[in-house]
Structures are given as C-alpha cells and as structure tokens.
Amino acid sequence: MYQNDINIDQKHRHDIPRHQVKQVICSLCGTEQEVQQNCINCGVCMGKYFCGTCKLFDDDISKQQYHCSGCGICRTGGSENFFHCYKCGCCYSTLLKNSHPCVEGAMHHDCPVCFEYLFESRNDVTVMPCGHTIHKSCLNEMREHFQYSCPLCLKSVCDMSKVWEKFDIEIAATPMPEQYQNKMVWILCNDCGKTSHVQFHFVAQKCPNCKSYNTRQT
Known part of the structure; x- marks a missing residue:
C-alpha cells in the first residue's frame, strides 16, 4: 500500500483498515518495506508525524497530533x-x-x-x-437561536438564574384570571428531575426545589 493511500482524502470517506497495513512502498525509490517513518533504502521521511499503531503519516505537524x-x-x-x-x-x-x-x-x-x-x-x-x-x-x-436546553435530556446548558429572575418579575406582574387562581398542576423539572404540585400560570411553572422554570406539565 502506498503512503498516499494511507493519507486519504477525507472528503470521499473511503474506509481503509489502517491498523492492518503491513507494507508500504516508498514513492521516491519504490522500495517495499514494513510500515515505518523513514525509508530503509533512501532514507526519505514519509511523514513528519508517524504513528506506528495507527499506521498514520502526516506532514502537517501544526495539528499537534498525538496517539x-x-x-x-x-x-x-x-x-x-x-x-x-x-x-x-x-x-x-x-x-x-x-x-x-x-x-x-x-x-x-x-x-x-x-x-x-x-x-x-x-x-x-x-x-x-x-x-x-x-x-x-x-x-x-x-x-x-435562543435554545438553552440539552437536546437529549432538556437540562439547561448554562446558568439561567438571571432569566428565571425575569420570569419571576413577569409572573408577579401578570395576575391570573379568577377561574385559574386556584388551579394546581403537576410538573417535572428538567434541571433537577423532581416532580412537584404547583400553582398553574400561563407564563411558566417554577420548580420549588431548584427554582428553575425549565419545567413541563406531567
């Protein structure tokens, strides 16, 4: 296998069993040999970075490669x-x-x-x-795009305490209609995982355990 076959163009995503490579051919002198960094015949360096485990050659050492x-x-x-x-x-x-x-x-x-x-x-x-x-x-x-929860588990991905404070202010300034003032709902907090029975509000429901508004009704 040639050195250039190992340094594959990733755009085409060819799969090469890199670890199974046993022999390489020097593109300068044509000598076939075991995989190694320098040609045993002409001494040319086949790659400034070489990994004997991965059979990987690379001349761009600015990537700071390591195994x-x-x-x-x-x-x-x-x-x-x-x-x-x-x-x-x-x-x-x-x-x-x-x-x-x-x-x-x-x-x-x-x-x-x-x-x-x-x-x-x-x-x-x-x-x-x-x-x-x-x-x-x-x-x-x-x-x-104002998405602040993990796409997998829905927990907050950053400190949302300042946002929750704004929710507090908005809820305090938005009284519920009389028919909803005593309405209670069960919620699940995405941040702490606790379930709670809380008063319903159009804006959001606050978790009494961790004070997060990252909740959903159950």
Whole structure:
C-alpha cells in the first residue's frame, strides 16, 4: 500500500483498515518495506508525524497530533492539552479534568444537532453541564437561536438564574384570571428531575426545589 493511500482524502470517506497495513512502498525509490517513518533504502521521511499503531503519516505537524491509547486513535491539539476519561471513553480538554460530569460512552454517539459521530469528529467537542457532549459550534448555534436546553435530556446548558429572575418579575406582574387562581398542576423539572404540585400560570411553572422554570406539565 502506498503512503498516499494511507493519507486519504477525507472528503470521499473511503474506509481503509489502517491498523492492518503491513507494507508500504516508498514513492521516491519504490522500495517495499514494513510500515515505518523513514525509508530503509533512501532514507526519505514519509511523514513528519508517524504513528506506528495507527499506521498514520502526516506532514502537517501544526495539528499537534498525538496517539491516545485510551481512544485507540490519533488525535490533534497536543497531548498536553487533553486527558483521557476512561469512564466517558474519550479525550477532553484538561480544563474539564476536575469539573466535567462523567457519562459512560459520552462521545460514542452522534452530535445531537448535526448528527456527526463525535468520537471521530475533527471539530471541537464540548461537554454540557448534564454530561452530554456536543460540537462547540453546534452549541453556539443553539444559543444564537435562543435554545438553552440539552437536546437529549432538556437540562439547561448554562446558568439561567438571571432569566428565571425575569420570569419571576413577569409572573408577579401578570395576575391570573379568577377561574385559574386556584388551579394546581403537576410538573417535572428538567434541571433537577423532581416532580412537584404547583400553582398553574400561563407564563411558566417554577420548580420549588431548584427554582428553575425549565419545567413541563406531567
């Protein structure tokens, strides 16, 4: 197999059993040999970055490639900037090392917005407060469209306390018609998971446990 066959054009998404590659042919001198970084005959470097496990060659080392034994694949961004969470089964930014909530197999599913498989994605992935993962760009797009809850579990994706304060003011300024003043409903809070029996209001129902308005009637 030729070096250029290994450095495949990702646009066409050809699947090559990379780990099964045993031999490569030097494109400069034509020598067939075991997979390695430098040609045994002419000495040419076949790739400035080389991973003997993934059989991966790449000349663009600005990507800061590194092999993660936990993931079993090569990733970009520099090993010093990431750590592997064995419960989540993926690499996360070191900024999340002591703060992310673990969800088993967190990245082994599609992005809930664009549906790209997150584990193999080359785009930045982030962790929401609920522990579910999403492309950072997709999360930003959600916020631009005023969507502030996880598409998977509906928990808030950011601190909504200021928004809830505005709900308090709006509800206080909007008295209910007399026939609804004693109406009670059961609600489920998407943020804390508690069910409560609360007074109905047209604007929203507040969770008495965590003070969130991210609720729905049950």
